[in-house]
Amino acid sequence: MPKLTAQRQAILDLINASNRHWDADEVVRALVDAGASIGIATVYRGLAALESQGLIDSIQLADKKRYERADKAHHDHMVCTGCGHIEEFSHDTIEALQEAAAEKKGFKLTGHQLVMFGFCRKCRQELHT
Template identity: 45%
Template sequence: MNNNDTLKDAGLKVTHPRSEILDILQANPDMHLSADEIHNKLVANNQSIGLATVYRVLTQLEVAGLIQKNQFSDNQSSYEIKKQHHDHLICIKCGKIIEFMNDDLEQLQEKISKDYNFRLNSHVMTLFGECSDDKCAGKK
């Protein structure tokens, strides 16, 4: 396990579930996984870590700033390893997630906050629509 230092640096005690769950997200930096999907991967790796523990650990890792929690749908959150700030485009047909970063958009959000005398801490920008795949874009 090579996550021990990452956990310690974030002020978390190293435990087996924390290390395993962080490992899964680090190994899949482009993926946005739900707690269920993470749990399934643990089961596939013969790790007997319960779903309740997965949820608890995900919250701890999020609070420690190691992972990012995204709300792409009403019924479940998606988790990803913390990397450079980015926002998301979600295809409502196939579920594809496209990451993007736009400086104009970032600055505009700062400007809007300033205009309203509001100190911006963070933002969540998720755009929903249809991707360019033929089956999603309605092309034949």
């Protein structure tokens, strides 16, 4: 049972304040810039604690982990290879099909992660220039 300390509350507030997907480094920087005193190790531990309590969500990208607001209805992500923009989307049918596929293999699902890569509308236009 992790404690919701002042530092963790600050992290949580920061993440809850927007739709952004934050990495640990961005979180420290934002908090320090806002006048808080917090170290990178504390941020890593805080993020892990908050996630374990279901207060925030995360996606594991190739290079780093990014955290976002908790969403009771699980959603997936589209990542733009051009600019890094992350778009969210949810699709009940996909979820259901996953469950069915797992069932067929004898798996008891605990979670999943679907990331789609491509170019967002803006970057597509720039490619054609």
